[in-house]
Amino acid sequence: MAIPLAYNLRSIRVRWTSTLVAVLGIAGTVGVFVAMLSLARGFKVTVASSGSPGNAIIRRAGSTAEVDGALSLDQVRVIEVAPGVAKTSLGPLVSPEVVVVSPFALKSTGTDANVQVRGVSPRVLEVRRNVKIVAGRFFQPALTELVVGRNAALAYAGFSVGNTVRFGGGNWKVVGIFDAGGSAFDSEVWGDADVINQVYKRPRNIFQSVTVHLTSPAAFDRFKEALMSDRRLTVQVDREIDYYEKQSRMVTTMILVLGSLIAAVMGVGAVFCALNTMYSAVSERSREIATMRALGFSTLSVVSSFLIEAILVSLVGGALGCLAVLPVNGLTTGTVNWQTFSHLAFAFRITPLLLGAGLLFAALMGIFGGVPPAIRAARRPVAQALREL
Numbered sequence: 001m002a003i004p005l006a007y008n009l010r011s012i013r014v015r016w017t018s019t020l021v022a023v024l025g026i027a028g029t030v031g032v033f034v035a036m037l038s039l040a041r042g043f044k045v046t047v048a049s050s051g052s053p054g055n056a057i058i059r060r061a062g063s064t065a066e067v068d069g070a071l072s073l074d075q076v077r078v079i080e081v082a083p084g085v086a087k088t089s090l091g092p093l094v095s096p097e098v099v100v101v102s103p104f105a106l107k108s109t110g111t112d113a114n115v116q117v118r119g120v121s122p123r124v125l126e127v128r129r130n131v132k133i134v135a136g137r138f139f140q141p142a143l144t145e146l147v148v149g150r151n152a153a154l155a156y157a158g159f160s161v162g163n164t165v166r167f168g169g170g171n172w173k174v175v176g177i178f179d180a181g182g183s184a185f186d187s188e189v190w191g192d193a194d195v196i197n198q199v200y201k202r203p204r205n206i207f208q209s210v211t212v213h214l215t216s217p218a219a220f221d222r223f224k225e226a227l228m229s230d231r232r233l234t235v236q237v238d239r240e241i242d243y244y245e246k247q248s249r250m251v252t253t254m255i256l257v258l259g260s261l262i263a264a265v266m267g268v269g270a271v272f273c274a275l276n277t278m279y280s281a282v283s284e285r286s287r288e289i290a291t292m293r294a295l296g297f298s299t300l301s302v303v304s305s306f307l308i309e310a311i312l313v314s315l316v317g318g319a320l321g322c323l324a325v326l327p328v329n330g331l332t333t334g335t336v337n338w339q340t341f342s343h344l345a346f347a348f349r350i351t352p353l354l355l356g357a358g359l360l361f362a363a364l365m366g367i368f369g370g371v372p373p374a375i376r377a378a379r380r381p382v383a384q385a386l387r388e389l
Helices: 005-014 016-048 073-080 150-155 193-199 217-228 240-247 249-284 286-294 299-328 352-379 382-387
Strands: 055-060 094-105 112-120 132-136 145-149 164-167 170-179 189-192 209-213 235-239 332-337 342-347
Touching: 016 240, 016 249, 016 299, 016 342, 016 352, 055 217, 055 240, 073 094, 073 209, 094 164, 094 193, 112 193, 145 150, 150 170, 150 342, 189 193, 217 235, 235 240, 240 249, 249 299, 249 352, 299 352
Parallel strands: 112 189, 145 170
Antiparallel strands: 055 209, 055 235, 094 112, 094 209, 112 342, 132 170, 145 189, 164 170, 332 342
């Protein structure tokens, strides 16, 4: 015979002060847990969405990221004629690129933060088709002109269209702002690759990576096989989407580890709070428990009743924590991408799956906080409890 759920709801209402303490403790823990998950999710989506399944990225064999790569113009010419490379009447859709990092002042604090400056081909917008100019125009080849990502324009001083900024020993005019659909490119600054090499006094015709638009995603295997078997090249070839997914792993893992540690510490506190609340309930309801046992309710029914009550309290706290953290969804923040040592803007991304994980975390705290008091309640001798009136 099961104990009615109405009994548990009445008990929660009668002991609302101690219940409220448990609810708030669990809500805070779940809020932090979901916020950390959404932070890691936002960073991963921002970086991974930079890639396209229809693009391939080529780097020097052994390089861990673009910044430590090196490809010569002769190697670029070999890549351009490889099978699977998309072409137009103007030539192959290939963008040899260089990457440098330069400090710029943040609007919010006035302090410097590293910005990734990418030297690209004039045909980069045909290669990366998710990037669109939304203000001004694209830079002209061979000139010290820049186009700036949407997030970079918002975050850094001096990146308005028409302004002139100085870095790398040269003066650059900002001629346009581009939107890369919320990807990592939105935090970058783009200019002509050859000009950036000259300004930074780097060797001419040396690039750090080459991005290629393929005839189709299915052409990747044939394209990769052709490059890997060519003795003129010593390169590694990745789908662009896979390369950027790998680039997100370090920071994503760090956020998840730190967030999990914080949530674990807070979770222990929330479990003890739930334990205290449920033990208090057992102490206050000794006569009720004894009466239910005398009426024929089984030990399992008593244990189940107290466990359900603990889980209900926890789920209310979990739901409250999820609601409290919802306003941060879409809120833009920034951190250092340790793969490139540059500042990256990204948004919190709270998904239904993350909210479900938060409620599951709350339920687990309720189980851990409810089982010991439930067992204690079921084990109390009936006769002794009835005498304690």
